[in-house]
Amino acid sequence: MASQQNQSTFESETQIPGEILIGRVIQIHDRISKLESLRPSKQVNSLFTHLVNLCTLPSNIDIKALPQDVQHMRGNLILLCGRAEGLLELEFATFLSKIPRPLSNLNLFPYYGNYVELASLEYRILSDNGVVQPKKVAFVGSGPMPLTSFVMATHHMKSTHFDNFDIDEAANDVARRLVASDKEFEKRMKFVTCDIMEVKEKLADYDCIFLAALVGMSKEQKLKIIGHVRKYMKAGGFLLVRSANGARAFLYPVVDEVDLPGFELLSVFHPTNQVINSVVLVRKPIF
Structure with a gap:
């Protein structure tokens, strides 16, 4: 011992x-x-x-x-x-989803603290670059428990509308049940089931797009998705990409600066504490 x-x-x-x-x-x-x-x-x-x-x-x-x-x-x-x-x-x-006031009990999730810390970090990076209360945000790869959207909507982006995209309808169905417990929250949060590669002109609606770490598991898939989002998102729009650095890359795919051609690189952050994901913020140029 x-x-x-x-x-x-x-x-x-x-x-x-x-x-x-x-x-x-x-x-x-x-x-x-x-x-x-x-x-x-x-x-x-x-x-x-x-x-x-x-x-x-x-x-x-x-x-x-x-x-x-x-x-x-x-x-x-x-x-x-x-x-x-x-x-x-x-x-x-x-x-x-089966207990009263589920959104008040998110802290029961074992990694909830990590998501709170990551969302706070991401919001600080966004606000440092002029994104304070965006009107509309997309989160790609939200899953059955979209904690980032929940934490952002509750603590940081208190008037923002969130569209959560996931390829799995079962995941979206559970997420909808969580949100249905709070009518005000439900008005600001939608869940869309589709492959993000099939979403085109709609991507121009968003001031900021979040790309979850597990969207595009291989480098080739990730680059295709980033290229697709860049093509259809609006000029001047922000893309926040989750990545991994060092040994954390055994847990999540890596997105390097060279993987983001055609974007203006604004910020790269690599955590040294218990937060896993690196954060890369880029903007589609206006020209």
Whole structure:
């Protein structure tokens, strides 16, 4: 027990060597790959908590320099993380939709604090760049429990209308049930089921578009979606893209500055605390 505590203290105070971190991530990936289900359970929750804690340790890992077999493992791990995250959100959203005043109990979700912190950070970045109370915002990849939209609408963008886009009707159905508990909130929040690649002229309605980290799981998909959004969003409109940096890239896809041609880069933020996602803010030029 003492040796585990010493190891934990060592890891929290110094950078974990890249080869040790990669070795441990591979071990966790092997264990996750063998699970019969990714639905929330003691074993599933423990493995993913361990993975998140590992990937948020200080490290100088260069994702681009990883060998091909580790890159392949990383791609698979991101898919597994995405599925597990969706199932966790669906379970909690379904549970909350069955209790009184679900929007007052969002803090029951285990990662609620992270979303509050991320939304606060994103709003600060947006307001620093002149986006304070946008009239209309789109969130692409909102899922069954659109916490960012909820937190933004409640605490930051108190008059903004939110259109939440997701490809999964079952996810949108649960999200609608959560919002139906608050009539004022319901007026400001819609849920649209579609592939964002099929949304064209409507994208010009939004002052700001959020792109969730798990929209476009491969680099190729992500670039296609970003290019599509850029083509149809309005000139002068803002696009906020969630990315990942360092070891956090074992959890989410990476969006680099070079992946955003045709945009004006305004801000890039990489967290060093328990927040997972990096935040990249760009604007479509007016010309």
